[in-house]
Amino acid sequence: MRRTSEETKSIILAAARERFAADGYERATIRSIAADAKIDPAMVMRYFGSKEKLFAAAAEFDLRFDALAEVPRERLGAEFVRHFLRQWEAGESLQVLLRTGITNDGAAERMREIFAGQLAPKIAQLTGDPASAPVRAAMVSAQMLGIGLARYILEFPPVVAMSEDDLVTWLGPTIQRYLTAD
Amino acid sequence: MRRTSEETKSIILAAARERFAADGYERATIRSIAADAKIDPAMVMRYFGSKEKLFAAAAEFDLRFDALAEVPRERLGAEFVRHFLRQWEAGESLQVLLRTGITNDGAAERMREIFAGQLAPKIAQLTGDPASAPVRAAMVSAQMLGIGLARYILEFPPVVAMSEDDLVTWLGPTIQRYLTAD
DNA sequence: ACTGTAGGCCAACACTTGTTGACAATCAAC
DNA sequence: GTTGATTGTCAACAAGTGTTGGCCTACAGT
Known part of the structure; x- marks a missing residue:
């Protein structure tokens, strides 16, 4: 042994x-x-x-939104983007999900659970609007998954070349709007 | 025979x-x-x-931007979104690329060619700014691929439930900014 | 020292994969 | 009607897959 x-x-x-x-x-x-x-x-x-x-x-995974606590409303977008980018870089877990979720039904289901079960509630809490939270969560997911796809899987050169700050500049206002637009 | x-x-x-x-x-x-x-x-x-x-x-594919001719600058975002959604619905080609591009290196390369070779030039032409076109094309690609992923592959319920008009409302301003923000 | 148990390895299984070659069927041209 | 080419079928191959069972090997408790 x-x-x-x-x-x-x-x-x-x-x-x-x-x-x-x-x-x-x-x-x-x-x-x-x-x-x-x-x-x-x-x-x-x-x-x-x-x-x-x-x-x-x-494929166990936790988006760790507990680390995202007190954020003034107008900086929500930027902070979300930064949090997601860190999640992408931190471990392989998100890449596992994205790579496998596309051919494996179980992984796709897991993905839906994570974004509906972890992201939507956090958004509901932060915005105080539970009704629109699922849609907002889906839009945020789509944008952040798209960036992960372009940067880490497909490796589009311009996206790979960007710094974290560049990405926050581009994506921050988008996410801000998905979170807070009426 | x-x-x-x-x-x-x-x-x-x-x-x-x-x-x-x-x-x-x-x-x-x-x-x-x-x-x-x-x-x-x-x-x-x-x-x-x-x-x-x-x-x-x-996996031969053409984004068919020839169909996107005369658009006033302020409606670029909405028209791009509509064009992409139609491309997603039209045939399986985009779904082929997305499903395969994630595990097959050849397909990933094809994808890079398409978005850098077809989308970027069109953006350069429409905006009259060739220097920033590759980055804008990459951002537009990331957002539109993300939506395709969420709607057609992972099938996030809120995204599946949206109408074309809903999607244009959500995505139009985003794409507009990626195309024309300074 | 002996034994039971738990970790580790080997060889094989049944099956599926991409791919190949030989052979049969069908049509056009002369 | 015979030839020649083109379309289709069949069976098999070598390699790689997930999975299984049996057999070592090393330790712990007595």
């Missing part, structure tokens, strides 16, 4: 996240994940049961 | 576009495409050489 089972489990999870983020669901094979983790493919099955379940474990 | 080769070729192409749009590159198998077209898989190979080449043929 070299390691405890929890240790190897998290090693596998880390490798899985990287592969799913880089290759998408189908091209991220259990064998390649196991190779990255320097572990036998059979161990992946033992600990996670199936590829589908491994993916489910790797 | 039941059909001419050009006929079967276009039957295969149509089936391929549908499958690629619905399933993405990896899950759209040659066998499933052939089955849809009611044709032997070997014919697909004979006419297109390989799956990669079949995909290249299926």
Whole structure:
């Protein structure tokens, strides 16, 4: 027994996240994940049961809006943009979701849950308007996912070249309007 | 000789576009495409050489900006939004690109070509500012791809529920700013 | 020292994938 | 009617997939 089972489990999870983020669901094979983790493919099955379940474990995600507390109304847009950009950079989780959500129905469902279940309530709270929150959340999601797509997946050169401040300048007013326009 | 080769070729192409749009590159198998077209898989190979080449043929795309001619400057945003939405609805081509561009490098490259090669020049022409056109094109692309993603791929309920007019109301000012802000 | 248990590896399975070659069917030209 | 080319079919291939079971190997408790 070299390691405890929890240790190897998290090693596998880390490798899985990287592969799913880089290759998408189908091209991220259990064998390649196991190779990255320097572990036998059979161990992946033992600990996670199936590829589908491994993916489910790797795609756990929290937008962490708790970190976004007190913001004056007129700076909401800029702060949201900055928060999302940090989320994109922080870990592979959002990239996992975007890469896989497009071919894997489970991931798409997860995505809907996250943006409807985490973003919409936060917007409702910040704006004090629960009725319009789902629509606003959807618009914000569309814009921020579009930027993530262009910057991290498709790698459009102009978007890749922008600094965080550039992006805030471009996107801030857009998000501000989606959040607060009547 | 039941059909001419050009006929079967276009039957295969149509089936391929549908499958690629619905399933993405990896899950759209040659066998499933052939089955849809009611044709032997070997014919697909004979006419297109390989799956990669079949995909290249299926992913030909033209944003058709020729249809967008004379627009007063202040209505540019709304007209662009409408044009893009029509492109999304018209055929599967944009959905093919988005579904596949995320796992297939060739498709991602194609996507960059299209938006840098077709959208940016049109913007340069309409705004008379070639220097900033690539950045504006990238921002417009990000927003419109994000909406396509949310509406047609991930199917966020609020975005699916919106009418074309609703979308123009939300997106028009955004695109207008990306096109004309200094 | 012996045993039970839990981590790890190997080999194989059943299946699907893209791709290929040989063979049959159909039509046009002479 | 025979030839030649073009369209279609069939079976098989080599490689790669998720998944399974059996067999080692190392430790903990007695």
